[in-house]
Amino acid sequence: MVRAEVITIGDEILFGQITDTNTQWIGTELTNIGIRPIRKSSVGDTEAAILEVLAEAEARADVILITGGLGPTKDDITKTTMCKYFDTELVINEHALEIITSFFVKRGRPMTELNRQQAALPKACTYIANYWGTAPGMWFERNGKVFISMPGVPFEMKNLMTNAILPKLKEFFETPVIQHKMIRTVGIGESFLAERIEAWEDALPPHIRLAYLPSFGQVKLRLTATGTDAEQLKAENQAQVDKVLPLIQEFVFGFDDDEMETVVGRLLKERGETVATAESCTGGYVSHLLTKIPGSSHYFVGGIVSYSNEVKINQLGVKPETLAEFGAVSEATVIEMSEGVRQRLGTTYGIAASGIAGPNGGSEEKPVGTIWIACAGPSGTVTQKLQLGKFREQNIQYTGIYLLNVLRKQILANR
Amino acid sequence: MVRAEVITIGDEILFGQITDTNTQWIGTELTNIGIRPIRKSSVGDTEAAILEVLAEAEARADVILITGGLGPTKDDITKTTMCKYFDTELVINEHALEIITSFFVKRGRPMTELNRQQAALPKACTYIANYWGTAPGMWFERNGKVFISMPGVPFEMKNLMTNAILPKLKEFFETPVIQHKMIRTVGIGESFLAERIEAWEDALPPHIRLAYLPSFGQVKLRLTATGTDAEQLKAENQAQVDKVLPLIQEFVFGFDDDEMETVVGRLLKERGETVATAESCTGGYVSHLLTKIPGSSHYFVGGIVSYSNEVKINQLGVKPETLAEFGAVSEATVIEMSEGVRQRLGTTYGIAASGIAGPNGGSEEKPVGTIWIACAGPSGTVTQKLQLGKFREQNIQYTGIYLLNVLRKQILANR
Structure with a gap:
């Protein structure tokens, strides 16, 4: 098994100032091509720390992937440190310079000497073109081991990996x-x-x-x-x-890549059916889930966020007597909400949620986390009671998934 | 400056199967009390790898914080490895056993021998009570250096850190x-x-x-x-x-901790004012932002997600002529949307967004990322045109923040 280490460089990661999403992504991608990550390390922007972690990784792993520290400013020292580690020197790479120059020309921005120096690369490395930013990738080989240095910007790193580095690694190592x-x-x-x-x-x-x-x-x-x-x-x-x-x-x-909202969207689109939402405790989150998907306007018509009882009555047609007798968090109310939004917005399905998201507002009878959901459709209305936890944001997210799942089952039942 | 290293243990982190939010949080908290993180490392669930990273960290840092590998199952080996590293043995800690037992009693779940063994701790460590789960924390000292082992569950780790470990560290190291x-x-x-x-x-x-x-x-x-x-x-x-x-x-x-949605909520609550939303391209995201905040029902009445033109016309009162003449993505339309929702839901303010979130649907005249926002209030309606990028989710998030900011400015202007 080919062993990999992933190194991220930057004080901002150590100090918790930015979220590192790179190493998780790299770990997944390496695992996917049969390379085993054995260590992840983050070090600060100092030459001694970088040299030390490189030597440690070289002793253990077959491939070492490095992100960060390639910006144009003085505190980005990965490139000069790589030169030191491989006992080599910086030389301007003409292709890299071309890409960087056109990057600034396109944006109509002036190019400084600092930017020009981003095209300077260690002589010992193979240049990996970065068409998504100004810091090129670098590929070093020594004693059958590979070192790869990439920019820390996730968008640039992912494009370099997907388009150049992962294919190159698969070839170099004959991975399973x-x-x-x-x-x-x-x-x-x-x-x-x-x-x-x-x-x-x-x-x-x-x-x-x-x-x-x-x-x-x-x-x-x-x-x-x-x-x-x-x-x-x-x-x-x-x-x-x-x-x-x-x-x-x-x-x-x-x-595979199916998310609940894409599955629901695909089913609706296939059948030429539509949905509308009536949301109380989820406050727009279910609509947001549905509309995160490009093309959702084909099946998502709209929704009513009915936080107050007045909106439930006036915009959804919930009966004041229902609210008075059973309360806003009740089976009777979510039935009227789902049927009301279905009828008023003229869709195949209407889905609704009403509950106590927390952290306050619960009672003995209806504690925080009590949530009613409903789906109204051509063959009637189904409901479900959820008993969730104490945490507001989690309750909202769980309810969203469960409500879309009820919709999914109703669509399939109407086949 | 006191130097710290943070070590996370678990194959699932290396392989990218879970998102590590612990180390960023720990990095921030350490920096906040004047301890400097100098290295972060993740290793897999093997004794050799854990012993190696512990020795490396001990050579460099004054305090070493370790998370993960404390579950009841066989693949969690942090505790036995710590015993080996400190040349000590496991002994049942009676207080820990009490907490674990009551944990299972409360939940009415049977307790297995594996769970009982979670109360077994290395003799050489100081026990740190975990009232939020079943894996206790451990504090080791050697030659003036401190090693701390904590469970990897973020909720438990954060409670242990906040309530016990950070205060203990501040005392032990006399941090600035x-x-x-x-x-x-x-x-x-x-x-x-x-x-x-x-x-x-x-x-x-x-x-x-x-x-x-x-x-x-x-x-x-x-x-x-x-x-x-x-x-x-x-x-x-x-x-x-x-x-x-x-x-x-x-x-x-x-x-400090102010988020845009909490600032807006606070301003509305102070003034006894209310808001309603009319969302097209943001698809419920702005309502979701507002209702994420506990107590938002005091000022958020509800909203209309008007994805289709019919909903814009029927639920918000947008004139068909306006849509025909200027299109759904236009200043005229967002004005009518914001004023319509304000009037129909009877709120102090109505806020609206309509645009092309992408990735498709753009034109020469209105490219992807063209978004109009509006805020209607007691002193009239203000609008703003945004020209954002190509990425759907980013466009939705940016629009949400900018729209709430327009609302914030309107509230302040009406002082």
């Missing part, structure tokens, strides 16, 4: 063939899921590994098959999926 | 007194801000440092004063704020 298959479930906890599929999991062949990846009411099951023949591995993954699906069918909403 | 002051700006880029305040920044005394922290249309300016007297440092920070404010007043929306 890896195939992933993801099953996405909702509404069942990790341990209950594990119990249901225990026998299947124990019977997996050694070259197919299973990972449980939980997040917000969802658990992703990821199969990773390692071997030499991509088509065969793909078929083996699929055979395992076919075996396990009957055990967990009612919880599975998608595969 | 640090005072932070944050100024929050919106609508001006980092480099333009830097130009405006260059003379002020250059004149800062050496014990007060300035950091620029940019995110989504906002730039936070953070002053960090280091010394011995908290009250004096606080006063010095405030004096610097008073000096710089006149240079950037029109961009400042808050201080």
Whole structure:
């Protein structure tokens, strides 16, 4: 197995001033091509610290990926430090200079000597063109080991990796063939899921590994098959999926990159159906989930965020008597909300949520986390009561996913 | 300066399966009490890797903070590895056992031998009670250096740090007194801000440092004063704020922990005023921002997500002629949207957004990223045209912040 270390350079990461999303992304991508990350390190902007971490990584790993410290200002010292580490010197790279120059010309901005110096690269490295920014990538080889230096800007780093570095690594190291298959479930906890599929999991062949990846009411099951023949591995993954699906069918909403909102959107679009939202406790979050997806205007017509009772009555047609008798957080109210928005906005489905998101506002009878959801459609209205936790933002997010899942099931039931 | 290293343990971090939010949080908290993080490392769940990183960290740092690997299952080996590193053995801690037992009793769940073993701690460590989960914290001392082992669950780790470890560290190391002051700006880029305040920044005394922290249309300016007297440092920070404010007043929306939505909420609540939203391209995101805040029902009445033209016409009263003549993305339309929602929902203010969020749907005249926003209030309606980028989610987020900022300015203008 080829071993990798990932090094990030910058005081701002150590001091917690920025969120490092790079190393997680790099870890996933390396794992995907069969390279095993064995260490991640962050060091500050000092030459001694960078030299030390490079030497440590070289002793342990086959490939060392470095991000950050390539900006034009004085505190970015990765390039000069790499020169020192590889006992080489900086030389202007003409192609890099061309790209940087055109970058400034396009934006109509003046180019300084500092920017010109970004085209200066260590003689010992292979230049990797950065068409997405001004700091080029660098590829060093020594004793069969590879060092890669990339800019820290996530957009630039990801483009360099995807378009140049990952293909180059696959070629250089003859990495094994890896195939992933993801099953996405909702509404069942990790341990209950594990119990249901225990026998299947124990019977997996050694070259197919299973990972449980939980997040917000969802658990992703990821199969990773390692071997030499991509088509065969793909078929083996699929055979395992076919075996396990009957055990967990009612919880599975998608595969691979499917998100709940894309699955729902795809179903609606296929059927030429539409949806509208009536949101109380989720306060617009469900509409936001639906409209995050490009092209959602094909099936999402609009919604009413009915935070006050007046809006529930005037904009959704909820009866004042219903609110008086059962309260805003009740099955009767979400039924009228979902049916009201469906009728007024003229959609195939109307979905609604009303509850106590917290942290305050609960009672003995309806504690914080009590939430009613409903979906009105051509064949009637279904409801569900959720009993969630104490944390406002989590309650909003869980409710969003569960409400879209109720909609998904209704769409499928109307097939 | 006391130097710290932060070590996270777990294959799932290396392989990119989970997002590590712990180390950023720890980095911030350590910096806040005057301890300098000099290295962050992540290693997998193997004894050799953990022993190696511990020895490296001990050679460089004064305090080593370790998270993860404390679960009840076999792959969690931090505790036994710490025993090996400190040449000690595991002994059941009675207080820890009590907490763990009551944890299971409260939840009515059976307790297994594996759970009981979570109360077994290395003899050489000082026990740190974890009232938020089942894995206790551990504090080791050797040659004036401190090693701290904590569970990886963020909620538990943060509670252990805040309630026990940070106070203990401040006492043990006699760290300097640090005072932070944050100024929050919106609508001006980092480099333009830097130009405006260059003379002020250059004149800062050496014990007060300035950091620029940019995110989504906002730039936070953070002053960090280091010394011995908290009250004096606080006063010095405030004096610097008073000096710089006149240079950037029109961009400042808050201080310290203020978020745009909390500032707007506070202003509305103080004045007993209300707001309603009419959202097209932001699709519910602005309502979601407002309702994320507990107690927002005091000033947020509701909103209309008018994705389709029919909803704009029927629910908001936008004139069909306006849409026909100027299009949905136009100043005329957002004026009618904001005034319509204000009138129909009976609020002090109505805010509206309509634009092309992308990635498709643009034209020569109105490219992707063209967005109109409006705020209708007691003294009339103001509008603003935004020209944003190509990325849908970013466009939605920027628009949300800018729209709330227009509302904020209108509230202040109506003083």
